[in-house]
Amino acid sequence: MRTTIFTKIVLVVISLITAFPAQAHNDHVCPAQLQKEVERVAQSPKLQPSRVGVFVQTNETNPQVLANLDGDRYFIPSSNAKLFITAIALKTLGADYRFATRLMSHNLPNSKGELENGLWLVGSGDPSFRSANGLKSLVTQLKNKGVKRINGGIWTLTSRKGAEVAGSWEWSDLQEYYAAIASPFTINENAINWTISPDTNGNPAIFTWETPELARDWRVQNQAITGTSDSKYSLKVVRPYGQKVLIISGVIPEKSEPELGGVAIPDPEANFLDLLRQELAAQGISVSRNISTNTSKRLPPNQDLAIAYSLPLSQLIITTNKDSNNLYAELLLRALGDRLKENMPDDNLLVGMITINKYLQSINTPPAYTLLADGSGLSRRNLTTPRAIVQLLQSVANDQNFRKSLAISNVDGTLTNRFKNTSAQGLIQAKTGTLTGAIALSGYANPQNHREVIFSIIINNSNLPSRDLQKYIDEIALLLTRLEPC
Numbered sequence: 136m137r138t139t140i141f142t143k144i145v146l147v148v149i150s151l152i153t154a155f156p157a158q159a160h161n162d163h164v165c166p167a168q169l170q171k172e173v174e175r176v177a178q179s180p181k182l183q184p185s186r187v188g189v190f191v192q193t194n195e196t197n198p199q200v201l202a203n204l205d206g207d208r209y210f211i212p213s214s215n216a217k218l219f220i221t222a223i224a225l226k227t228l229g230a231d232y233r234f235a236t237r238l239m240s241h242n243l244p245n246s247k248g249e250l251e252n253g254l255w256l257v258g259s260g261d262p263s264f265r266s267a268n269g270l271k272s273l274v275t276q277l278k279n280k281g282v283k284r285i286n287g288g289i290w291t292l293t294s295r296k297g298a299e300v301a302g303s304w305e306w307s308d309l310q311e312y313y314a315a316i317a318s319p320f321t322i323n324e325n326a327i328n329w330t331i332s333p334d335t336n337g338n339p340a341i342f343t344w345e346t347p348e349l350a351r352d353w354r355v356q357n358q359a360i361t362g363t364s365d366s367k368y369s370l371k372v373v374r375p376y377g378q379k380v381l382i383i384s385g386v387i388p389e390k391s392e393p394e395l396g397g398v399a400i401p402d403p404e405a406n407f408l409d410l411l412r413q414e415l416a417a418q419g420i421s422v423s424r425n426i427s428t429n430t431s432k433r434l435p436p437n438q439d440l441a442i443a444y445s446l447p448l449s450q451l452i453i454t455t456n457k458d459s460n461n462l463y464a465e466l467l468l469r470a471l472g473d474r475l476k477e478n479m480p481d482d483n484l485l486v487g488m489i490t491i492n493k494y495l496q497s498i499n500t501p502p503a504y505t506l507l508a509d510g511s512g513l514s515r516r517n518l519t520t521p522r523a524i525v526q527l528l529q530s531v532a533n534d535q536n537f538r539k540s541l542a543i544s545n546v547d548g549t550l551t552n553r554f555k556n557t558s559a560q561g562l563i564q565a566k567t568g569t570l571t572g573a574i575a576l577s578g579y580a581n582p583q584n585h586r587e588v589i590f591s592i593i594i595n596n597s598n599l600p601s602r603d604l605q606k607y608i609d610e611i612a613l614l615l616t617r618l619e620p621c
Contacts, residue, residue, distance in 0.1 A: 163584070164614050165621030166201050173202045176610050185597040186210065189611060190521035194532050194579065194587040201588065201618075206525075207504075209518040210593040213568030215575040216512035217464045218524060219505065221452040221540060222531045223494045224467045227474055230449040230536045234261035234470070237443075238273050239292075239436035248283030254422075255436040256411060257292045258319040259473075260466040261445045263454070265323050266349070266410055269443045274414045276441035286423045289411065291404060292435060295319035295469055297482030301509035303516040310374035312397030314513060317465035320407040323349060324462050325400045331370060331383065332393040333361045340370070340387045349410070353379045362386040370394055377401045449536040456540040456566055457548030461511035468510030495523075498530040512568055521591035524577045528589045532579070541565055541578055553609060559616040565590075572597045574604040576612060585618035 164172060169191065177187040190206030192198040224232075237257040244250045254277075261269070299316045300309070308314040312326035328345035340359035344350040359370055369385035381398060400406045415422060445451065448467075455463040471490045472483030479486045487510070492502040504523040508516035531537045542548025544563035545555050554560055565578025577591035592611050594604050 162617070163619035163621075164617045166199075166585070166618060167621065169202045169614060169618065170204075172614050173204055173611055176607055176614075177204055179607060181599060181603070182594070182597070182607060185599075186595045187607075188521040188593045188595075189591070190525045191588055191590040191615065192525055192529070194529065194589050198529065198589075203522070206521040206591075208520060209506075210521065210575075210595050211515055211570065211573045212512060212517055212519050212524065212577075212593060213570040213573050213575050214459045214461075214512040215524060215566055215568040215577050215591070215593070216507055216510065216517050216519075217455055217459065218527060218566050218577060219491055219507065219519075220464050220467050220471070220510045221455050222527055222534075222537055223491050224448060224471055225452065225531065225534060225537055226494060227471055227490060228448055230447060232448040232470075234259045234264075234445040234466075235442055236261050236264055236269060236273065237439060238277055238441040240438045240440055241434070241436050242438055243440075244280060244282045248281050250282050250285045250440075251287060253287030254285045254289045254440075255292050256289060256320070256408065257436075258295070258321070258407070259293065260295055260317065260319040260321055260469055261443075262321055262324065262460070262463040262466045263445050263451060264321055264443065266414070270322065270410060270414050273441040273443050274411070274418050274420065277415075278418050278420060280440050282420055282440070284421045284423065285415070289408060289422060291320060291408070293319035294473055295483050297469070297472070297484045301465075301484075301514050303508050303514040305515075306376075308513060309376060310399055312399055313461050315399045315462045316401075316403050317462060317469060318403035318407075319469075320404040321462070321466065322403070322407045322410060324460075325403040325406070326397045326462075327353070327400065328395070328397040329372075329381070330393050330395055331359065331372070331387060333387045333389050333391055336361055336363050336389050340383065342381075342383060352409075353381065356380065356382045359383045360386055362388050364389050364391075372396060372398075374398050374401075449539075452537070452540040457542045459549050459567060461513055464510040464512070466510075495527070498526060500526045513570075515570065515573075521577075521593055524591040525589050528577065528579065528591075532587075532589065538564060538579070542567065553605065554613070557609075557613060557616075559609075559613050562616045563612060565612075568593075569601050571601070572599075574601055574608060576608045580612065580615035580618075582616050582618040585620065588615055588618065590615055 173189050188210045189204040191202040192200045239255040241252045315325035327350050330343050332341040338361050342357050366388045370387045371385045373382045454460050468487040469483040472487035495502045505519040508514040541564040542550035544550045545560040549567040562581045565576050568575035573595045575593040581587050592608050
């Protein structure tokens, strides 16, 4: 009997060991051992069908490469693509760069408070612009200029040109808040958040908008039902492409946690104009004609009436990287494209890519090693190498604005709940990246007894859940925090 029990215990222990990656040890790791330790993790049985790329070097003028596992091969970087956008935006646009949203006209209001020849909304793609502060402030400024009535309608103008959605994004993503359209007329992140909560068994699920006043013209077809506590969760939310309709179906178990989500707005420009019209009415300013977006027969305005500036770029990239905000990254990429205009294509997205290539050439990183299709990392056509990411991070290692934008292990951002109760707490500044079957972590590690190292760890082509892949990524990252001279 004792032999049988012992055998069962051994089998259970073996199964646990093979089910999860090996846990990090408390002993130190010699730099000369790092390559072997990285390969040990990469050769874990469940990673055998996958591709693992790792590149680690010291952060110094003449860096020493400590580990290189397929570091010069292409990988899909997922949200690690944001590292290129934010770092190069800081270098090209500057930490103090601000987006501006304007209300303009051809003249000041007359003695009756009437503004002739219409009002112009001039957008630059400020990702942080919102109804509560930006829009209200603009209209208040307009009112303070004495405007009581707008004759001639409202028009739009922007210098941003080109695609507002990457052509390689997956169709199913386009309805989601994280794939919001990168419009120059962005407001409230071009999305509306919602909550679905269970009721009692047999009753419809409870749907609520976070800001009902922003969803007045949306239709919700709520077909979802509350199930018993042990029923299978099958809630599904669909927005037919291009429509302001949500179709909710499936079952949400009784007493389960509310489901939080958001939906992308199909026409951001029309949405911005509608919200502007509502705010004008709320502050007592009338418009003589229906709002229009047709500018073909109008001359551009030359009179500033109201202006709202975004926070400086040094603050915007914190949201971009720490929270991994896709819309911020996409609009920053287009702002890069707006900086270079002379002898360039009339497409901010394409010129933004050219700007990235120029910077990579300046740091002696072959542009061919980084092929981006978007700014957010949502596209699976993005390709880069772990070495290229590390070289980029090396070029901005002393830029404190960039460093502050990265999540800190077990402290904030997308790393808030990672590396808890490990030696890596607070010692890693990095950018996460997650797509189905593709995961990444790149940044800086500060071992207590070793100089800082710069790293990039990417896993592609996996059928494992993202949570399981994180364990392997984190095990390699933990090795870096245990480095000691030997």
